[in-house]
Amino acid sequence: MNRREATLPSTMEGELKRIRSEFAERVSNPVIKRLLDDLYERKVFSTEEKDTVMENHKTRADQARCLIDMVIQKGERASKIMIDRMKKRDKHLSSTLVLISSPAGVGHGENKTVVKPIKRTRGNKGRKRNRSESEEEVSNKKHCTVDGSGSNTETRSAGQNLTELELLKVAETLGQEWEQAALHLGLKTKDLDDIKAEHRSVAMQKQKMLLLWTRRRPPGEATAQDLLRGLKDMEDLPVETRLLLQAR
Numbered sequence: 329m330n331r332r333e334a335t336l337p338s339t340m341e342g343e344l345k346r347i348r349s350e351f352a353e354r355v356s357n358p359v360i361k362r363l364l365d366d367l368y369e370r371k372v373f374s375t376e377e378k379d380t381v382m383e384n385h386k387t388r389a390d391q392a393r394c395l396i397d398m399v400i401q402k403g404e405r406a407s408k409i410m411i412d413r414m415k416k417r418d419k420h421l422s423s424t425l426v427l428i429s430s431p432a433g434v435g436h437g438e439n440k441t442v443v444k445p446i447k448r449t450r451g452n453k454g455r456k457r458n459r460s461e462s463e464e465e466v467s468n469k470k471h472c473t474v475d476g477s478g479s480n481t482e483t484r485s486a487g488q489n490l491t492e493l494e495l496l497k498v499a500e501t502l503g504q505e506w507e508q509a510a511l512h513l514g515l516k517t518k519d520l521d522d523i524k525a526e527h528r529s530v531a532m533q534k535q536k537m538l539l540l541w542t543r544r545r546p547p548g549e550a551t552a553q554d555l556l557r558g559l560k561d562m563e564d565l566p567v568e569t570r571l572l573l574q575a576r
Contacts (some may be wrong), residue, residue, distance in 0.1 A: 348396050376535070436556060500531070509559055513541045514544070515558070
């Protein structure tokens, strides 16, 4: 049996996890941008999520990792859409990565590839291998996650700094009072002026404000609890913001 064939995943999320490292090494900037447009048009990504991939990650490889991680977090439908668009946008890359069209018995007009089931090893040896692979995958993953109810949402440990995507969720709960929140967090009026000059989108202004706050915090002190403490005296703090941070 072909080694690659023997380890093919049975889901689209699994397929994206399999190709993650090689995708980050090989995909080009134009293809990343086209995939983002495709995912936006199919309502997989919001405008803010598109901006997060491109503006918060400077290198092509980091943008690629963030893109694929965000799609995996959104589940099977989003993963299939990305794979289908990758096969159209870059046929050579798709061939190199040996992308499948869909898991066995699933598909929408694509030529289906029959996926042979993974042969599972019984006993402690098999369990150790699965655990080792899981740990390696987590250790290689950067903080670019999307909150949600999907099965791939990472479990946060107490005291862990907020990720960029979590800050985006917090920013979305803030309205016109985001500038007041910034002042409560210790930012200066000049900081706000600089953010506004750099970003026309209010959504991005709010997120950049929170990112600036995290960068100025001591190591390990940019958690949800730290942010909530900084905003505790703010009278107009939205209920949604408070509840979101308390849930972290």
